[in-house]
Amino acid sequence: MxxxxxxxxxxxxxxxxxxxxxxxxxxxxxxxxxxxxxxxxxxxxxxxxxxxxxxxxxxxxxxxxxxxxxxxxxxxxxxxxxxxxxxxIRMQVRKIDSDGKVWINTDSFLPTTLIGHEVKVFCQDPEQPGQYKTIEGCTVEALGAIHFSTPGQRSGDQGIKPESIYLELHTHGEDRKKQVEALGLRAGDPILLDRRIKRGVSPDTFYGAxxxxxxxxxxxxxxxxxxxxxxxxxxxxxxxxxxxxxxxxxxxxxxxxxxxxxxxxxxxxxxxxxxxxxxxxxxxxxxxxxxxxxxxxxxxxxxxxxxxxxxxxxxxxxxxxxxxxxxxxxxxxxxxxxxxxxxxxxxxxxxxxxxxxxxxxxxxxxxxxxxxxxxxxxxxxxxxxxxxxxxxxxxxxxxxxxxxx
CATH class of the missing domain: 3.40.630.10 (Zn peptidases)
Incomplete structure (x- = not known):
């Protein structure tokens, strides 16, 4: 090579x-x-x-x-x-809430740089204890929509706190917490950004996670x-x-x-x-x-x-x-x-x-x-x-x- x-x-x-x-x-x-x-x-x-x-x-x-x-x-x-x-550096599962939100730790990331990005979650397969599986298609979120933000957040004077960051798994219906737990997620499970590097616009450059x-x-x-x-x-x-x-x-x-x-x-x-x-x-x-x-x-x-x-x-x-x-x-x-x-x-x-x-x-x-x-x-x-x-x-x-x- x-x-x-x-x-x-x-x-x-x-x-x-x-x-x-x-x-x-x-x-x-x-x-x-x-x-x-x-x-x-x-x-x-x-x-x-x-x-x-x-x-x-x-x-x-x-x-x-x-x-x-x-x-x-x-x-x-x-x-x-x-x-x-x-x-x-990774994110981690902190808490699974009753509405299906998975609150996460942002580790060494600036929280605002994470919002909206696709991630992968790695957890043990509940059907095969000891074996890990990958959950794809998740995103990192904080506010849900600009409509729910404070005036300070809209103006840029106020940021996003690390405790506001959660994982969106798109669960719906009844018992959303159980739906998440059934996937195998537990506290401490690692989460990584899902972005493979690509060639950049300028010659000989590249970008990604x-x-x-x-x-x-x-x-x-x-x-x-x-x-x-x-x-x-x-x-x-x-x-x-x-x-x-x-x-x-x-x-x-x-x-x-x-x-x-x-x-x-x-x-x-x-x-x-x-x-x-x-x-x-x-x-x-x-x-x-x-x-x-x-x-x-x-x-x-x-x-x-x-x-x-x-x-x-x-x-x-x-x-x-x-x-x-x-x-x-x-x-x-x-x-x-x-x-x-x-x-x-x-x-x-x-x-x-x-x-x-x-x-x-x-x-x-x-x-x-x-x-x-x-x-x-x-x-x-x-x-x-x-x-x-x-x-x-x-x-x-x-x-x-x-x-x-």
Whole structure:
């Protein structure tokens, strides 16, 4: 699915087969706590279709994360963990009311962005306990109609409270609560937006739900696909599909604590600040969709890694943009710090619009640039020290000293 000629892959339209695989990754039903649909259902079979037989797979008891290990048991090699997270923000069933309304929790969504959108509900099949089923054709609602709104809501001065959001299942007649319960719905059942990605109006763009962060898992897979053909001998790569990022980076923290990588690279979405409406006063760095992937710089980021990644991107004319992340990267790049593990860490991203909505949008060129930028970084690590590869001493002695400025 990736081009054999990587020189200008980020400048060309993404091939249809690659785009469809990306769509399958993003479309997999993997709400927080149920990530196996993406990790085991889509990513694992894809890895198994191309990875060498010498590679290993790490699985975990407490989460559905996966790590594809290029050199299992080779603790002598510097290990580089590249992480994308499979979990999606979701809604949840809170209460089933007597009139058939299903009140829901909106989680990390802004309530007003949910109204009117189609969703899928996942619940146990009452006729087959332990088996899950999908209920489609539902919508998220709040007021019912503008006719029932307050003057403040009509003028825009008053918003929609999270407690006002409910699931419309179109029940009618008597015993509507029993009708809903007969479907199998129970408190805590996850709900996901139902919008598969599509190509956008402008060239090389696309939009839909859950770019955050199926894109990271997709990019991890594509990096592995390229490098599996090359067989890097001097660096151990841990291609990681993590979980529970949206609620605190818990999945990647557990995985990092278990495998203790020397280098940690997080791949996640970022914001197109230049196009974001009404944030001019915040003086954000004007990242732009279509101008390349982003490299974060901040308190926890290794400047050694930033310089190495910039170097290979400049050499290959791969477009990138610098961003700042202050004291917290806001991504799985924090996992080593949170796990108390000594890893050099960095975060890369792709500027998207409308994050945490049903219409997130991005540019395929940014995504492909990040894939090839990180691929070149791993090749660089493999070639260091006269072809012997990067060492832990390189990391320990590579800290930037401003007293030498």
């Amino acid at each position: 990736s081009s054999d000629n990587n020189t200008n892959a980020w400048q060309a339209p993404m091939p249809s087969s690659q785009f469809e695989f990306m769509a399958d990754v993003l479309d997999s039903p993997s709400p927080i706590g149920f990530e196996a649909a993406m990790s085991y259902g889509v990513i694992k079979p894809e890895f198994e279709s191309f990875m060498p037989k010498e590679w290993g797979i790490h699985q975990f008891k407490g989460n559905a994360g996966l790590v594809f290990d290029s050199h299992p048991g080779r603790d002598d090699l510097v290990s580089v963990m590249i992480v994308g997270h499979a979990d999606k 859950y770019l955050d962060n199926g894109l990271g898992c997709f990019s991890v897979t594509e990096i592995a696909r390229i490098l599996a053909k090359e067989g890097l001998d001097n660096v151990r790569v841990l291609y990681t599909i993590a979980t529970h990022e949206e609620i605190g980076r818990f999945g990647s923290t557990a995985v990092v604590g278990e495998l203790k990588p020397d280098v940690l690279i997080a791949t996640d979405v970022n914001h197109d600040y230049e196009a974001a409406p009404g944030i001019g006063a915040k003086k954000m760095n004007p990242l732009k969709m279509g101008d390349g992937f982003t490299i974060g710089r901040g308190s926890v980021v290794s400047e050694y890694l930033v310089q190495a990644l910039e170097k290979v991107c400049k050499e290959k004319d791969i477009p990138y943009q610098l961003d700042f992340s202050g004291r917290d990267m806001g991504t799985d790049g924090m996992a080593a710090v949170l796990a108390g593990v000594d890893s050099a860490a960095i975060t890369v991203g792709y500027p998207i619009r409308n994050m945490h909505t049903a219409s997130e949008s991005a540019h395929t060129g940014d995504l492909l640039a990040s894939i090839h930028g990180l691929t070149e970084l791993l090749r660089h690590f493999n070639s260091l020290n006269d072809g012997k590869g990067i060492t832990r001493d390189d990391l320990c002695n590579g800290h930037i000293r401003l007293d030498n400025a």
